[in-house]
Amino acid sequence: MKAVVLEKTEGTPGQVYYPLKATDLPIPTPAPTEVVIKILAAALNHKDLFCRQHLYPGVDFDIPLFGDGVGIVVAAGTPTLERQWKGKKVVLVPGRGWTSDPNGPETGNYATLGGTRFLPNEGTLQEYVAYPAEDIEDAPLHLTNTEAAALPLCGLTAYRATITKGHVTAGQNVLVTGIGGGVALNAMQFAAARGATVFVTSSSEEKLSKAKELGASAGVNYKVSDWEKQLAKLLPKSRPYLDAVIDGAGGEIVNKTSGLLKHGGIIVSYGMTLGPQAPFTIKALLKNIEMRGSTMGSRKEFADMVDLVRNKQIHPVISHVVNGLNNVDELFEIMKRGENFGKLVVTVSDEGDQAKL
Template sequence: MKALLITDQQEPLLISEIDKPKLGPNQVLVRLKAVALNRRDQWIRQGMYPNIQFGSVLGSDGAGIVERVGSEVSDSLIDHEVIINPNVNWGKNEMAQSSDYSVLGMPENGTFAEYIVVHENRLADKPEHLSWNEAAALPLGGLTAFRAIFHHGHLKPGDNVLISGVGGGVAQFAFLFSLAIGANVYVTSGADEKVAKCIASGAKGGFNYKEESWFKAAQKASGGFDVVIDSAGGNQINDFIKIMKPAGRIVFYGATNGTPQKLDMFRMFWNQITLQGSTMGNDHEFEEMVAFVKRHEVHPVIDSVRPFHDIISAFDDMKAGKQFGKLVVTF
């Protein structure tokens, strides 16, 4: 079968022919219909991810059809349309992942292949209202956003929420989920056209974070924020602190801009503000996220779709950072 491997060559990505994976007793073989990229995949390509293991099949997002099942799995699963939970060994503590936690797509072989073998408990039924491309886009970004918004952010209908860097996959899901429950959604981006797209889709307002005083405009437009969902960190954390309502929650799931040079702790403690880190989410939250998407008929935002033989160009697009929504690849 065809698969995308991470290698130690000058171009670290290599489409290769490898053996179809063998089934264990509690596993299923899924023929993938579509897969989607995450920022994690590009970081691995660039050597900016810990413990890179060459020869691994990349990819955390995918949707497909169960083709075969192991000896301990019911035959009734055959031909089911499924999406794959990319969690590996979250552990028993739902509040935080275990020490041996990882994400599908290195070290365990991931979804960027024609077939994948996973434990039967990694499957969820594909929501009927989603196309294959939309279903493939859902797992990692949807779960990360769901945990940030609801587990840590405690977002409620009518709350003011700011989604930063709204062009990325997780931020797009945070945007969609917040709209779905009736929150007042505002966004930031470094591209005016992305802000405009979100306003056209239901955002109350948007701001270009490249403008020096963007946070003053955000404060004036919103009256302050109950929740901020952020992926970048860095010095802009202090801008968020300035525009939070009392007892507001800043939830960040990444730190691409690094650590703030200083942190306005005085304003934080006086206004009872929480700064909370977050990761992808536990297995129970994955089930809740899929149910939420079904109930609200959420449709993921797709930037582009291309065939598997052209998958490396999708990585190039992600590196350029101009996409709006998920980059999807089909078989």
């Protein structure tokens, strides 16, 4: 079967950009606790770009890339698992080693799927993958293959940031920054599904308009130096403050938003696209603002996220789709140019959406 891995070349972390390499691997046979999944579609995450730049821990040149995917179960390690799963369309939990503790992984060995040595042989950029049966969920029936492939990693990260750490509830005002991003769009959808009023930022007027079509109340362009002042004018008179900020960019986010947040407001930081720091300020401290780090999430949060998506009939936003494992490079180029609004997906099998079971 075909798979896509990284090709090792000379270069230092941050300077290097490893090419993609197609490789042939044997179709896996399942261990007694596993199923074999025929991948239908897979999706790119920022982490995969970091792997190519050697800025992600544990980069491995033999492990297929990508942690997002949807597929059909074609085999199982025991007759019981076969009866339970064979023929079902499933999404893969994109991390391992974290059951349910809201504070973080119980094991200290949390590993994410795709491109690293921490989960050998696993990654969704291959035609078949053997996967623990306890780490799959039925794909929500209202989703197409590309939408289902787009959901796992960003959905999980957004769920933890918005619901577990952000405590977003009905009636609140929430700011989601960088709305073109996959996590940000899910965060906007989840906050809106909770009944919050959502404000967004973006580098592009077009993306701000699209976000409003998808449920954002209003937005401002973060390229404008005083965007926080513009945002202040957009807050409703009846509730002229933010309850929470869900941020994946870092940089000056505390400085920019502490004047907008209520006393005791929450800034959830799930990423630092702009660099490895986001300084806390005395102004934020004096308002009792809490800054909370947030990562992907537990197995339980994954199941809860899939339930929310199913119950509220939420559709992940798809930016671009390419067909076939040979065309994945194009997705990386789109992400590097910042052109995406939502997720970048590759269809791996030509079974298409007829495979929706």
